[in-house]
Amino acid sequence: VIPVDGAVVGVAAHGLAGSRVDVPPGPLDDESWAHLVDACRGAQLVGMLAATAASGDLAVTAGQDEELAVLEAESAGLSLLVEQRVLTMCSLLEAAGVDGRLLDGPACHRLAYSGSSLRTFDRAELLVPPNRLEAMLRPPAAGGGPTPTGVAVRRRRVGFRASALPDGWAGAAVGLGELSEGATIDVAGRAIRALTIEEQLVVACVELAIDSFSDRWLLRARDVAELALCADLEAGLVRRLAERWQVTEVAAEMISLVWQVFDLADKTELSVWALRLDGARSDPAARRRRPPDRTPVRTASATRVTGWSPEPAGTPIPTRRYQ
């Protein structure tokens, strides 16, 4: 019997090349189904749940199938709404002559998932120059100016930030000047600038570290896995970027984590690097040498959700986030 929490990991692994994680055959009883649906909604995994059921890997009843069709359409509709907001914001930035890059949801959806139905999102972020950030977040002028507040921007599903690395990351800031020309993605026939696959992967690793205690950690983990398995990825470039942005440890640890959580069979240049580096760091002697403020997130959330633990029994799970 696979517990429902294990089933969530199975859903998050659905269609991931080389993953040996399974879902229960189903159909689940009402209580287990409700639990799984709630978990997938909270984790933004509804697209993957629908695909798991559609493939027949998880058998569902007629009622469950109907519920899933509604949830999938709702989740896809919200993703489209986010893209619509992105288009509007990009038009405003362009009109103002402001350079920017699309991060997160829609960018990851196209770069890593080839625009499939699997990856849904309910928000996006745009990277803008620091001197423009304040203007983007400034409250509207009296009388109702068009510039939204930071809160309003988030309510409208699009946020702004001045560093490619996410809020909550206390390491080096990575502004537009640190990035390449980036990739171009197509949104409704319009070319939008986004990060390259390598840049997006490094950012996704830090996002996973930051979100490792949130409901969305599995989505973040899947993003890291998808990006790391992209055929066009240049592993050497990822390592150099991680080093330049001072996040080598985090990148290696998170790539190592997703390889273990999703039980990925394929070894890649990047996974070998990550597992070797992370393994060396996990060595007790290396742990003692490490500065105390760099305690890794490790996999507290993985253990919480799946019961999976890479450490021998009795090894304390760190409870501190990267800061």
Place this chain on the structure above:
Amino acid sequence: MTQRWLRSAEVLARPLTRGSAVLAADGRYAATLRDLDDDVWGLLTEPATTSQLTERLAHLRRHDPPAEASVDAALTRLARAGLVREASQESRP
């Protein structure tokens, strides 16, 4: 005169496990396309006439090939929603 149809460029779309979710970029129309409407939408990444679409759909839906009138009705629905547009009104050989 042969009418050829094409997807409107200003439409956001996502595939679903069954069908497609669409949203006009100006936000005036949102829908979930299923069955024949979705199949017609799926083929209109390139311009096509009603008869060309009917022919292609007959291959796609061998067990349930649509009549040309049904394809025409689907195109009318999609056009009214602003999801497809006429690509050209020139005669084609």
